[in-house]
Amino acid sequence: MAAVTTAATRVRQKKRKGTRSREARAAYGFIGIWIVGFLVFTLGPMIASLVLSFTDYNAISSPHNVGWANYRQMFSDPKVGKALANTLVYAVIYVPAAMVVALALAMVLNRVGRASGFFRTVFYLPVMTPPVAAGALFLLLLNGNQGLLNRTLHLVGINGPNWTTDTAWVKPGLALTMLWGVGGMVVIYLAALRQVPKDLYEAASLDGAGAWMRFRKITLPMISGALFFTLIVQTISALQMFDQAYTMFFGGQQNSTYSNDAALFYVIYLFQQGFGFLHMGYASALAWLLFIVIMIITAIQVRVSRRFVYYEGERD
Amino acid sequence: MITRRGFLTGSAGALALGAVTSACGGVGGKSTSGGGGASKGDTGAISIQGMGKPDDVAQARIDAFKSAYPKVQVNINEGDFDPQQFLSAVASGNPPDIVYLDRDLVGTYAAKGAVQPLDDHLDKAGLKTSLYRPAAVREVTIDGKVYGVPEFYDTRNILMSGKALQSAGLTAADLATSDWDKLHTNTVKLYKANGGKISRIGFDPKLPEFLPLWAKANGAELINPDGSPKLDDPKIIEALTFALSLIDEQGGWSKFKAFRDTWDLFGAKNEFQKDQAGAFPWEGWYVNVLVQATPKLNLESIPFTDRQGKPISFSNGSAWCLPKGSKNPAAAVNWMKTMTATDTWIKAGAAREATVEKNKSIFTGLWTGNPTADAQIKAKYVKPGDTGFDKAIQNYYASTEYAFSIAPSKAGSEIKTAWTDAVNRALSGQQKPDAAMKQAQSEAAKAFSAVK
Structure with missing residues (x-):
């Protein structure tokens, strides 16, 4: 009898092992394609760019080693500092603004009820608009003289600034432009808001908590995971700002010869060095500096988030 | 997620590798040597990058080539010149056979070896550079070698609104660029604003792009004949200060x-x-735009002059170049030769005349790197007259004879970016003109010494 039981156990174990093995194979099959893509299109080029960052390379001739010269050059190149500062200022303006606007829209949508699906689609549509088209469009909307934005502001007695030509307003103008694409964040926040248990609000109301208190003490903590995720992703995206700024100030629109220094973002400068001047080695070094800056900022955000982000099941 | 985004960030650094690996989906097209006929360039295929979508003038010349070389298959990538696309194609060993780009970019690409010297190819094809305007040939000649065949030839003159002049009680001569004090005074007269809002610009100096013209008017050039920059020349700073x-x-x-x-x-x-x-300097092609859009416009024009009153204009334009690794160079050079030949331009002139007749407009001229063609087209299609448009056309034809070009440089792109950025900094008030141009000189000199 014992022998029969042992045999049955072995069969079950074998079956389980076989199932696990099949599942593992299926899992590798699914992620394998991504891994190949990652190795070929991300990790491989990254390693190559790291190597190239120590070379003088113009994409035509063979690269030759220059040691740390490209990295040393960055520290004596005033445009690197300018571009980094522009990029950081823009990120500081845009990321909080985008999060606030997206959260406000999501909270409105959360109350709309059945029609929220329709509005969710409407809010997401701008994300699908090609950035170049959006950039060209916003040059018109933000025109200080006859742009729609300033004409609207004029209706309420505000004399709007020259968003695209006044250096002090170029970055706020661009940040405003980019709010056009917060639809993706709205969808994420809406999903997070829907996960907040309603009984928490009911309990808080019974305890006399007002709307602001419920928002601060329930909504924000409960969606802090989503807020943190979008904070990281949007910060990285803002630090890589390229498309709209290039279209509006460098890439053939009405401002193409007016390459405003205030809109010289880091990736635009990297692009200029790589493809305008064929300094591919230097451009690679610039890219690695940006990578390091992003990693540091992300690490700080992760560290700080431990105090503010609530993960259900991890904490009391 | 974070890590991957970080990796994606880092992969911006792979721009360089991307240039090597992407190959841009065969942007260079598939050209073949065409076997034994390739040495004559009358078989095989040629791929062309940077030409844009052909208009009537371009199409007539493409047809002329196809007629002359029926066995050569022509593949035109209809986008404008894209440095990323071009470099990717060259670096991946799949370059186009011909690239069409602005002449002021040729020095940079020649210095990096992305385009080949044409001298031997032109000799074999029996094509002499004396056919082209010297100022245009100068722009594509680096270290004594010719890297491009000039195509169009844009020059600048001052265009004015007769209506605006009359309303301000001025004449065209009042806006001559020879007397800067007078120009300043009359610009203010021509300018109009209502309640702090501009309603008419009196005179637009067209900065930053026309700085070379203002500098020349003050007796200076931005680049020395050896290709080195001299952006901090006091005369250039003075010219910029005035234009500002x-x-x-x-x-x-x-x-x-x-x-x-x-x-x-x-x-x-x-x-x-x-x-x-009120008025601004502009390229000649704009006359064609104006006559199409507003044929009854009261247009006036005068030449841009230096401070001694001598007419000056600065020229630039496009060129055909042979990329490194072009697989059918003989056919490519035949293309360059045909596209810029006098009889081909005459056909283009006929095509433009047909368009003009269809639109019931007037022929405003074709300005090319080939002066013989220009003269014949002018004689055949440009009708004499004394309207504002007629005078403007005459002015642009005249300016082709005396226009200067900016000296070519192996660091041409860097130098242009340096002075353009400097003017922009001065325009936006971030720097005074002298500080801006001195910074530009420092940047440009550094770039030039790196490629010298």
Whole structure:
């Protein structure tokens, strides 16, 4: 009898092992394609760019080693500092603004009820608009003289600034432009808001908590995971700002010869060095500096988030 | 997720590798040597990058080539010149056979070896550079070697609104660039603003792009004959300071540019028609735009002059170049030769005349790197007259004879970026003109010494 039981156990174990093995194979099959893509299109080029960052390379001739010269050059190149500062200022303006606007829209949508699906689609549509088209469009909307934005502001007695030509307003103008694409964040926040248990609000109301208190003490903590995720992703995206700024100030629109220094973002400068001047080695070094800056900022955000982000099941 | 985004960030650094690996989906096309016929360049295929979508003038010349070389298959990538696409194609060993780009970029690409010297190929094809305007050939000649065949030839003159001049009690001569004090005074007279908002720009000096013209008017050039920059020349700084003062008198750069950006440059309600502009220097092609959009416009024009009153103009344009690794160079050079030959340009002139007749408009001229062709086209199709448009056309033809070009440089792109950025810094008030140009000189000199 014992022998029969042992045999049955072995069969079950074998079956389980076989199932696990099949599942593992299926899992590798699914992620394998991504891994190949990652190795070929991300990790491989990254390693190559790291190597190239120590070379003088113009994409035509063979690269030759220059040691740390490209990295040393960055520290004596005033445009690197300018571009980094522009990029950081823009990120500081845009990321909080985008999060606030997206959260406000999501909270409105959360109350709309059945029609929220329709509005969710409407809010997401701008994300699908090609950035170049959006950039060209916003040059018109933000025109200080006859742009729609300033004409609207004029209706309420505000004399709007020259968003695209006044250096002090170029970055706020661009940040405003980019709010056009917060639809993706709205969808994420809406999903997070829907996960907040309603009984928490009911309990808080019974305890006399007002709307602001419920928002601060329930909504924000409960969606802090989503807020943190979008904070990281949007910060990285803002630090890589390229498309709209290039279209509006460098890439053939009405401002193409007016390459405003205030809109010289880091990736635009990297692009200029790589493809305008064929300094591919230097451009690679610039890219690695940006990578390091992003990693540091992300690490700080992760560290700080431990105090503010609530993960259900991890904490009391 | 974070890690991957970080990796994606890092992969921006893979721009360089991307140039090597992407190959851009065969942007270079598939050209073949065409076997034994390749040495004559009358078989096989040629791929062309940077030409843009052909208009009537280009199509007539493409047809002329196809007629002359029926066995050569022509593959035109209809996008404008894209440095990323071009470099990717060259670096991946799949270059186009011909690339079409602005002449002021040729020095940079020649210095990096992305385009080949043409001298031997031109000799074999029996094509002499004396066929082309010297100023245009100068732009594509680096270290004594010719790297491009010039195509169009743009020059600058001053275009004016007769209506605006009359309303300010001025004549065209009052805006001559020979007397800067007078120009300053009359610019202010021509300028109009209502309640702090600009309603008409009096004189637009067209900065930053026309700095070379203002510098030349003051007796200076931005680049030395050896290709080195001299952007901090006091005469250049003086010219920039003057041109900036014109803008400062007209609301300042921020307002000035915001207003200028509202102009409907190509439409029937253009800046002259709507009385939004008094005068500005511009390339000759704009006359064709104006005559199509507003044929009854009261247009006036005068040559741009230096401070001694001598007419000057600066020229630039496009060129055909042979990329490194071009697989059918003989056919490519035949293309360059055919596209810029006198009889081909005459066919292009006929095509433009047909368009003009269809639109019941007037022939405003074709300005090319081939002076013989220009003279014949002018004689055949440009009708004499004394309207404002007729005088403008005559002025542009005249300026082709005396226009200068900026000296070529192996660091041409870097130098141009340096001075353009400097003017922009000065325009936006971030720097004074002298500080801006000195910084530009430092940047440009560094770039030049790196490629010398």
